[in-house]
Amino acid sequence: MGENLQVNADRFMGFADLYDSARPKCPEKVKEIILKYMGSKPSLVVDIGCGTGLSTRIWSDISRKVIGIEPSPDMIEIAREKSLGLDNVTFISAFSDNTGLESNSVDIITASQSFHWMNPETTLQESDRLLKNGGVFAVYDCDWPPVCNWEAEFEYNKLFEKVNEVELKYLEANKKFIKWSKDNHLSNIEKSEHFRYVREIVFSNTELCDARRFITIALSQGGLQSIIKSNIDEINSNLNSFEKRILDIFGEDKFEVDFCYRMRIAVK
Structure with a gap:
């Protein structure tokens, strides 16, 4: 409680273009599942921690109005650029627990790859305030790396073992960002007692x-x-080795990957 989460937003400064070009699109399955639980067409969908809008724009053909909430100026700038021409999609620079939106006005709240950067208690309180009775709250994340080739996945995991080692060695003492475990998403939602x-x-x-x-x-x-x-x-040789191995494994080929998702969904 009372954390300064601007440090979390600042963690995502400087690579919004790169992020938007590589991260997975929001799956249609997300809409299908949420709409099953909603039972009707939404009038307002709010996507908290929306990043570059990859998980926001998917609702533009379903909901009368869609709002993305994002505190990172780099991310929200790309989100707005990519959403030009979608008159029912807007973005607000705000945090997930202080959106400034009207109470009991929202049908669906989503958080894609972002809930672990939010205070779960205050975010769930704000979501409870915003959601109509019968509204749906859905948090979903994909696992890294995507399923494709065991050698490539091995190289990815080896790189991030080094990332973790370097973070502990050089950055842990000065670490100011705050992160909540994804493993606790379900229990945090259940314990909030905001949902039926x-x-x-x-x-x-x-x-x-x-x-x-x-x-x-x-x-x-x-x-x-x-x-x-x-x-x-210290990371440079590992990163260079990773890039070389991935290029060796895949060459110029295009191939399918499977992003494996876990969704925690709740009905108010």
């Missing part, structure tokens, strides 16, 4: 990929970016 029904759902979504996108997925991770922005040279 809560469950977890797992599914996957297939997208096309190539070696460069696979490499950029790694580069879009906040931990690696923090090391790069801190000019810590």
Whole structure:
């Protein structure tokens, strides 16, 4: 309670373009599942921690109005640029627990790849305030790396073992960002007692990929970016080795990857 979460927003400064180019699109399955639980067409969908709007724009053809909430100026700038021409989609620079929106006005609240950067208690309180009776709250995350090739996945995991080592060695003492475990998402939602029904759902979504996108997925991770922005040279040989191995494994081929999702969904 009372954390200054601007430090979390600042963690995502400086690589919004890269993030937007590599991260997975919001799966249609997300809409299908949420609409099943909603039982009707939404008038207002709010996407908290919306980043570059990848998880916001998907609602533009379903809901009368869609609002993305994002505190990072870099991310929200890209979100607005990418949403030009979608008259029913707007973005607000705000935090998830202080949106400034009207009480009992929202049908659906979503958080894609972002709930672990939010205070769960205050965010759930704000979501309870915003949601209409029968409204749906849905948090969903995909696991890294995507399913594709065991050798490439091995190289990805090896790189991030080094990322974790370097963060502990150089950045842990000065670490100011605050992160909540994804493993506690379901229990945090249940313990809030704001919802009549809560469950977890797992599914996957297939997208096309190539070696460069696979490499950029790694580069879009906040931990690696923090090391790069801190000019810590110790990561360079590992990053160069990773890029070379991925290019060796995939060459110029395009291939399918499966992003594996975990959704925690709740009905008010």
